[in-house]
Amino acid sequence: MKQNFTVRQGALDGVEVFLSVAQHRSFRRAAADLGVTPSAVSQTVRLLEARIGAALFIRTTRSVGLTEAGERFLSHAKPAFEELVAASEVARGLGQRPAGLLRLSVPHAVVPILLEPLIASFCQAYPEVELEIAASKELIDLAAEGFDAGIRLGQFVDADMVAIPLTPPFRLIVVGSPAYFAERSLPGNTDDLRQHACLRWRRSSGALALWSFNDNGQVIEIAVSGPFIASDFSTMLGAAIEGIGLAQLPEPMTVEGLRAGKLVHVLEPFAPVIPGVFLYYPSRRQIMPKLRVFIDHVKSRPPGHDKVPGTR
Incomplete structure (x- = not known):
């Protein structure tokens, strides 16, 4: 089967342009608001209407109005788009500051020696981070099980993971x-x-x-x-x-x-x-702030807390 190397147009393509035209009742003012040309706005709306299969605007030389299909589309698209914008802001916030749920999979032996002395100070330092520690001997798939990171002996950490030493060998x-x-x-x-x-x-x-x-x-x-x-x-x-x-x-x-x-x-x-004990996580281009501050917090622990046993 021949592969398609282009991404097909999705249901959201052109929605922001449509909402801007519907708000201003003008292709020209929508174009100025979006920072594009009026012809680009017209072309985008035409493609959206073709994909939907219905005219969304009534255009005259003096005004722009919504068709019945346009009114119904607006009633559903506007709140949905606002939810998407809000979701983007939430995700952007998590990418810029330490916040959200931080889930760690660790061996039982690590908890009292490495983590318990640090939990209170970490939670106080980063109140927007919710720290969840799942103590288990199982080696799990971090991504599949929804964990941000794990802690194990070095010989049990897969080669495709980013591994940070928590103890010397x-x-x-x-x-x-x-x-x-x-x-x-x-x-x-x-x-x-x-x-x-x-x-x-x-x-x-x-x-x-x-x-x-x-x-x-x-x-x-x-x-x-x-x-x-x-x-x-x-x-x-x-x-x-x-x-x-x-x-x-x-x-x-x-x-x-x-x-x-x-x-x-x-x-x-x-x-x-x-090799010692390592904190490890799936390779990503950008590490989330909540995990970065946890790594830094563990690394800054007082001397004497670096002798941590591990298990599998």
Whole structure:
């Protein structure tokens, strides 16, 4: 089928010209109002009448009046056109200042550490923005689901997205509690994990995630086994602290537990580095002000809030 490379004329073509002529009852005054020539106005009205299939104006050498079809068209077109103008003004306002609904899809683990400390200050700074946070482990289609942006680990962000780092890269490390190691030896290499209870997490796809390691510059992945499966890193952290088994977690999540002596870091030479946590959104030529100010607000958070775990 041959493609048509021209855009067909739509129902709204010529409506603004018609309304101006109807208001002034003059083609010449309408042309002056619109900043075009009278012949351009006449041509536009003729095309509109041809497309509609009815004469809209009664023209004489001395005056211009509306036909019955013109009167009926005016009664419907005028309020509809005014609504369109108002809608354009609303959209223009959203494009020029931070306002409207800002919807974010984020992992559960990000909310208390990254977002909760910033929600109050952001809402106070930008009262015209309505902030909606949907916490979920699911990887969703932002555009299809009506989200402005999402927050995920860098390796889970699609290449066609605009991605802004919220944290520096960090390691995935294996930790266990002192109580767990009281009856077991520390693993010296990745093969030793076969002798240990390993906590696993289930991805949004339903698959159990493999543990990833750096073996002399080569990435290896290992299927581990153990008594507990979780769907987010926060739950796995709690289970590791309780001594249920070993967990592989983003290092920033483990800092407090390690410092307090609740966790022990093992297999340190094998810890891989991952890109970190990113805010991402569909590529557009112009980012909306409501999202731009949110990005700037997150970036300006105080030191200590940049160690944010992510999940899928």
